[in-house]
Amino acid sequence: MIRRDELNSERIEQLVADARKAGYDFFLTQEEREASLKQALDRYAPGEEAWVFAYGSLMWNPALEFAEASPCQVEGWRRSFCFWVPLGRGTPELPGLMLALEGGGSCEGIAYRIAPEQVRSELAILWNREMLSGVYQAKWVPAKLRDGRIVNAVTFVVDTSHCQYCGDLPIERAAHHIAFAEGRRGACRDYLANTAAHARALEIHDPYIERLVDLVAGLRGEDVEPSVPPARNPAPIALSGED
Numbered sequence: 001m002i003r004r005d006e007l008n009s010e011r012i013e014q015l016v017a018d019a020r021k022a023g024y025d026f027f028l029t030q031e032e033r034e035a036s037l038k039q040a041l042d043r044y045a046p047g048e049e050a051w052v053f054a055y056g057s058l059m060w061n062p063a064l065e066f067a068e069a070s071p072c073q074v075e076g077w078r079r080s081f082c083f084w085v086p087l088g089r090g091t092p093e094l095p096g097l098m099l100a101l102e103g104g105g106s107c108e109g110i111a112y113r114i115a116p117e118q119v120r121s122e123l124a125i126l127w128n129r130e131m132l133s134g135v136y137q138a139k140w141v142p143a144k145l146r147d148g149r150i151v152n153a154v155t156f157v158v159d160t161s162h163c164q165y166c167g168d169l170p171i172e173r174a175a176h177h178i179a180f181a182e183g184r185r186g187a188c189r190d191y192l193a194n195t196a197a198h199a200r201a202l203e204i205h206d207p208y209i210e211r212l213v214d215l216v217a218g219l220r221g222e223d224v225e226p227s228v229p230p231a232r233n234p235a236p237i238a239l240s241g242e243d
Contacts, residue, residue: 001061002057002061002063002129003063004063004125007063007125007128007129008128009030009128012030012128012132013030015132016028016029016030016132019087019132019133022087024086024087024133026133026134026162026163026164027132027133027134028131028132028133028134032134033127033128033131033132034127036127036131036138037123037124037127037131037138039138040123040138040140040154041120041123043140043152044119047116048116048119049067049113049114049115049116049119050113050114050116050119050123050153050154051111051112051113051114051143051151051152051153051154052064052066052111052112052114052123052126052153052154052155053072053074053109053110053111053141053143053153053154053155054109054110054111054112054155055079055099055101055107055108055109055155056079056098056099056191056195057099057191057194057195058110058112059109059110059195059198059199059202060194060195060197060198061194062112063125063129064112064114064122064125064126065114065118065122066112066113066114066115066122067113067114067115068112068113069110069111069112069113070110070111070113070145070146070147071108071109071110071111071145071146071202071203071204072108072109072110072111072143072144072145072146072151072153073106073107073108073109073143073144074101074106074107074109074141074142074143074144074153074155075106075142076103076104076105076106076141077101077102077103077104077105077106077107077141077155077157078101078102078103078104078105078106078107078208079099079101079107079109079206079208079209080099080100080101080102080158080167080208081097081098081099081169081174081178081192081212082097082099082100082102082158082165082166082167082169083097083098083100083135083158083162083164083165083166083167084096084097084164084166085097085098085164085181085183085188087183087184088183088184088185089181089182089183089185089186089187089188089190089191090177090181090182090183090188091181091182091183094177094180094181095177095181096177096178096181096182096183096188096191097166097169097174097177097178097181097188098191099191099195100135100136100156100157100158101139101155101156101157101158102157102158102160102167103157107206108199108202108204108206109204110202111143111145111151111153113151123154130156131156133162133164134159134162135158135159135162135164135165136156136157136158136159137156137157137158137159138154138155138156139154139155139156139157140152140153140154140155141153141155171211171212171215172215174212175212175215175216175219176219178191178192178212178216179215179216179219179220180219180220189216189220192209192212192213192216193213195209196209196210196212196213
């Protein structure tokens with residue numbers, strides 16, 4: 001689980017410095033992250049609320065303060081384990097895989113509404129979490145909430161030119177890495193299991209995720225159980241605070 005206090009600038013700068021010392025020179029500097037956030041905020045009208053679209057760990061561990069959370073769907077993008085992670089939930093010898101959005105299809109997840117007075121501070125925390133290596137590109141997408149509202153939400157799509165990208169990976173090979181890769185943030189299979197469990201709790205059916213769950217279970221000869229309990233209420237919720 002990622003905590004808010006792990007996402008302050010000092011800790012992130014240390015993490016980036018450690019990664020660069022280990023040879024991962026594609027990690028973004030603080031100035032590059034700030035420039036990316038500024039570019040994203042050019043699409044935001046100051047004084048208004050903002051929405052964030054979550055499709056992976058942000059669904060079950062947002063570490064954001066939000067005013068509302070609602071299941072939603074975006075068109076033109078799909079959930080995909082499509083980039084390598086040699087740190088965190090993997091190692092250089094056996095890298096893990098993480099989710100991003102790739103073009104095509106549709107994706108269901110959660111939209112978080114950020115109150116106007118918290119937009120800049122919460123998005124800064126989000127950028128410290130998601131925009132470390134530059135494998136993501138921030139994009140504003142229309143998201144249809146389950147109650148019918150359509151909102152413009154910022155989300156993270158994969159940069160297909162990035163050195164971590166591996167979007168053409170056969171699903172069987174992806175399952176192998178997810179099944180056995182582990183790092184200092186935990187096992188890659190837990191990331192998959194938590195995402196699958198939370199999606200089911202929200203009455204989201206993703207055949208791609210369920211197929212990977214089955215393959216991983218077969219490779220390990222065991223059921224894949226989430227380490228974080230899924231949400232019990234699939235309806236839209238109005239909460240303030242950290243999950």
